[in-house]
Amino acid sequence: MSFWRRAACALLLLVVVVSLAANWLAPAGYAKQYREAAGAPPSHEHWLGTDEIGRDRFARVLYGTRVSLLLAPAAALLSTLLAALIGGLAGYLGGAWAKGAMAVTDLFLSLPWLFLLITVRALMPLNVSPVVSVTVTFLMLGLLGWTSAARVLCSTAGSLRDSDFVRQARASGIRGVRLFWVHVVPNLKPVLYAQFWISIPAFILSEANLGILGLGVAEPLPSWGSLLKELEGLVSIGEEPWKFIPLLLLVVVVTSFQLVLSKPDEAAA
């Protein structure tokens, strides 16, 4: 493992641990308003200042990081499972099943990802509680993000279906779900792991995009998307540079994921 990959892993671990410790590091919580200090710059009491309604930005960044970093992997897990179920099973069954599944996949892939997300998210009720909004946002990412992985899994499962060991298993009387579960799925694991890890940064970025467009996690619950929405009111970068801290953190985390996922020679470069 190269130095950069190790550093990226350590950084990700640090961010996760710090965000999990949000309750201790920012005991006042993300919603408490300091009305006498609304829109205040960084100070001893508020390390990253306060937002326009007086909430501590440091606390919001910590809690927002926790929301994004815990739920993006959950959505990635859901999309990976769906990809395994739809793509893997279609590839294993072959014939009309594979053609039908790939037609549906092509339909999803023919629409730009952000267009699809915005359309589907806008169809859900927008005026909902923060918990419902966060569930809807990440559930939607998981339910729509399986398509490209399903293609890869369909072709992998298709090649496994005709492999010698599967034929041998079939000849010895193993059929149906057991054959798929015991002999095909274990061989899909490398693709599934790769898909899971690739999906996490993609979902983090998608949530951020939705949040900025006002279709992400509802207030007062923070997420990276809703924190980045603050940039909308900026007149110049030099005016309030601390507002860029969530963006910096997001870039660092997504870059770390990219480094962890990159091939060893790319990471070294």
Next chain:
Amino acid sequence: MLERKIARHGFALIATALLGGLFSATLVRLAPGFDSDEAQLDPHLNSQSIQALQQRRAEQHNIIRFYFDSLQRAVSGDLGTSISLGQPVSTLLRERLPLTLRMVGLALLLSWAAVLALALSAAWARNGAYDALATVISGTLLCIPAAVLALLSVLWNVPGALAVALIIFPRDYRYARNLLAKAYSLPHIITARAKGLSEWRILFWHVIPVAGPQLLAVGGVSVSLAAGAAIPVEALCGLAGVGQLAWQAALARDLPLLMNITVLVTLVTLLANSGADVIGHMWRGQQA
């Protein structure tokens, strides 16, 4: 052979676009709150007007019937009327499409100029540090959400096309760099270099014939990326294009508008991908 390929692509294109329209129409129809209409709350409306509004909504209840009626009308050029904006969809699209096409076209031009310049110079320079720098620049851009780049373009007063170009550049660069690096590592190209052939001659005689069809396929995909990137850029920069229209239609649950935009976006995406595929096929055929 080529005719069959084009016919197959054409059939897949039409079928997918029609399915895309049906998909979006079904989603809107099933969405919570579809039957409610803010206009019905207007105290100035009398019972007959409210009944007319309810009847207009009721016509859209059977989604399949509604969709096929819309298709029949679309064949004669009537794309319906936008519920939220109260204008014919065809007029709205005609007004807004030129801006989006200009922006997306310019963005693709800018992005591909940068991609080819960086990827080729990295392949020619054969300098690890230069390659790493180019990878870091594209990698950093890849880690910034598209909507943030759109916001920054407003902050710096940068044209929307440049923002879209910056969104699609890192995705294209990665593929282009890998394709060119792979092509330049082929034995016959290494031999040509060792024999002292000029870089331009190697590029046009040996590299482009190998990497060209694949680069063309990446170009096809980047049209879809640019179409997706146009949404946040137009929505956040206040540009009155189709991206902004899609955004407004989605927020207002404007069924006719959303359905037509979905079909349009699907068609553009599929046309770009199929076009790149067919040209790539012809290119390979000429080489063989």
